[in-house]
Amino acid sequence: MKGAPIDQKWNVPATEESPLEGGFRAEFEVTTERGGPRYGELIEEVRTFMDKVRYASPTPELADEIIDDLKLFNAKLDTLLVDEWHTPSGTRVDLPSRGNITLPPYEVIDGGEDGVTASVEFRRFHLGGNGVAHGGHVAVVFDDLGGMAATLHVHGIARTAYLTVNYRSLTPLETPLTMRTWAERREGRKIFVKGTLHDGDRLCADMEALFIQLRPGQA
Numbered sequence: 001m002k003g004a005p006i007d008q009k010w011n012v013p014a015t016e017e018s019p020l021e022g023g024f025r026a027e028f029e030v031t032t033e034r035g036g037p038r039y040g041e042l043i044e045e046v047r048t049f050m051d052k053v054r055y056a057s058p059t060p061e062l063a064d065e066i067i068d069d070l071k072l073f074n075a076k077l078d079t080l081l082v083d084e085w086h087t088p089s090g091t092r093v094d095l096p097s098r099g100n101i102t103l104p105p106y107e108v109i110d111g112g113e114d115g116v117t118a119s120v121e122f123r124r125f126h127l128g129g130n131g132v133a134h135g136g137h138v139a140v141v142f143d144d145l146g147g148m149a150a151t152l153h154v155h156g157i158a159r160t161a162y163l164t165v166n167y168r169s170l171t172p173l174e175t176p177l178t179m180r181t182w183a184e185r186r187e188g189r190k191i192f193v194k195g196t197l198h199d200g201d202r203l204c205a206d207m208e209a210l211f212i213q214l215r216p217g218q219a
């Protein structure tokens with residue numbers, strides 16, 4: 001298990017009430033093949049590049065060279081752009097963070113109706129200042145794994161109404177941390193979710209959030 005629990009039924013079939021077009025898609029196409037066998041490596045290489053960019057101080061000549069190289073890469077990808085529902089990024093359940101390049105990499109250790117446990121590692125490019133993680137990146141992971149806990153709890157798509165993070169101690173970079181998220185209670189479409197982030201026994205942050213289960217076809 002890496003980006004999401006594979007044993008869960010993510011492939012909810014489309015119905016007339018919950019169509020594929022318009023609103024939030026009812027159907028998540030879980031994939032392990034899109035982007036090919038080395039897609040995870042591609043994402044990892046991009047993350048490493050961002051780590052380097054965050055800390056490098058290039059000469060103007062090197063910046064010119066890298067800009068030209070990046071333009072070539074971007075032109076290559078331009079020939080293969082698809083919509084969000086058909087990209088590997090976000091749907092590859094076999095990869096950390098479902099292969100989603102925008103998320104800090106996490107691996108789901110356990111996930112179901114009772115909650116989600118994941119190992120998350122903030123990269124060097126997630127630096128906030130003074131060697132530790134930016135609080136916004138911590139909140140992003142709480143949002144994604146809180147949303148996953150809500151989704152698994154109600155077997156339906158939910159959106160964040162609010163999310164409050166308490167930063168209890170510094171969150172280190174390049175260190176395997178444990179995040180737990182779970183639905184504390186449910187009132188109809190309202191799912192009250194809680195979460196914690198630990199470095200070993202030390203609590204780095206905790207959160208409380210409200211997710212609203214979307215109605216069929218709701219955006």
Ligand SMILES: CCCCCCCCCCCCCCCC(=O)SCCNC(=O)CCNC(=O)[C@H](O)C(C)(C)COP(=O)(O)OP(=O)(O)OC[C@H]1O[C@@H](n2cnc3c(N)ncnc32)[C@H](O)[C@@H]1OP(=O)(O)O
Nearest residue numbers: 004010028029030091143144147148151159160161162212
């Ligand atoms: C392929 C692989 C598969 C894999 C696996 C997938 C795994 C999956 C993981 C992904 C996980 C991603 C998780 C990211 C999730 C986002 O980041 S979503 C993006 C951020 N959120 C947004 O953009 C939401 C913007 N807001 C909205 O769209 C709407 O306001 C909402 C939240 C949907 C609610 O609107 P609504 O449905 O019309 O509901 P509404 O009637 O206003 O409110 C319903 C109830 O909630 C209450 N409520 C609403 N908002 C609030 C609030 N802010 N505070 C308090 N109460 C509130 C209302 O008072 C009402 O209460 P009751 O009167 O029923 O008691």
